[in-house]
Amino acid sequence: AQTVTQSQPEMSVQEAETVTLSCTYDTSESDYYLFWYKQPPSRQMILVIRQEAYKQQNATENRFSVNFQKAAKSFSLKISDSQLGDAAMYFCAYGLGSSGDKLTFGTGTRLAVRP
Amino acid sequence: DAGVIQSPRHEVTEMGQEVTLRCKPISGHDYLFWYRQTMMRGLELLIYFNNNVPIDDSGMPEDRFSAKMPNASFSTLKIQPSEPRDSAVYFCASNKGGTHNEQFFGPGTRLTVL
Numbered sequence: 001a002q003t004v005t006q007s008q009p010e011m012s013v014q015e016a017e018t019v020t021l022s023c024t025y026d027t028s029e030s031d032y033y034l035f036w037y038k039q040p041p042s043r044q045m046i047l048v049i050r051q052e053a054y055k056q057q058n059a060t061e062n063r064f065s066v067n068f069q070k071a072a073k074s075f076s077l078k079i080s081d082s083q084l085g086d087a088a089m090y091f092c093a094y095g096l097g098s099s100g101d102k103l104t105f106g107t108g109t110r111l112a113v114r115p
Numbered sequence: 116d117a118g119v120i121q122s123p124r125h126e127v128t129e130m131g132q133e134v135t136l137r138c139k140p141i142s143g144h145d146y147l148f149w150y151r152q153t154m155m156r157g158l159e160l161l162i163y164f165n166n167n168v169p170i171d172d173s174g175m176p177e178d179r180f181s182a183k184m185p186n187a188s189f190s191t192l193k194i195q196p197s198e199p200r201d202s203a204v205y206f207c208a209s210n211k212g213g214t215h216n217e218q219f220f221g222p223g224t225r226l227t228v229l
Binding site: 035043045095108 | 146148157158219225
């Protein structure tokens with residue numbers, strides 16, 4: 001069974017600084033997708049960034065980027081120029097295949113942003 | 116598009132009562148997922164449907180939980196009878212097959228069972 005591990009329950013970053021959230025996963029598959037979701041206090045789950053396992057290039061979305069290390073089964077999220085609105089729970093998730101399928105979530109990392 | 120719609124947003128009920136949570140997926144999405152979020156267990160997949168057919172219900176905790184999807188635009192998750200340990204936030208999400216597996220989540224229903 002696939003598992004997703006987020007070893008940092010809480011993180012803190014100064015506004016305008018950079019922070020990296022860690023995620024590791026376990027799978028025997030070669031074709032899969034990885035995601036970072038953000039859950040602010042409103043509890044709405046918002047997709048931050050997506051990475052296809054077959055792509056070697058790391059995904060980027062504005063201030064958000066990932067460091068995808070397939071051999072190490074690592075998928076970290078870097079937030080640059082942190083803003084107060086980035087404060088939220090961040091969940092790493094794994095999904096198998098290109099068609100609709102269930103996602104396996106990590107336990108989340110709560111990010112605080114200090115003004 | 117209005118996104119995934121869930122109702123009610125909040126539900127408070129007493130132990131033993133029946134609870135029905137509702138979900139309307141994004142139009143055109145052929146996969147629908149029900150998740151439960153608690154502090155202790157995080158986000159758990161309860162069940163998911165493809166083209167209104169249940170595909171995997173292995174996450175449904177026990178027979179008190181049931182889910183249906185009578186048509187492509189509506190699904191329900193029912194708990195009967197409810198227990199205090201069912202208190203959680205229940206999310207519905209939908210996805211269009213073949214589109215990189217991104218799931219779109221509803222706002223969730225916060226259920227409190229007294």
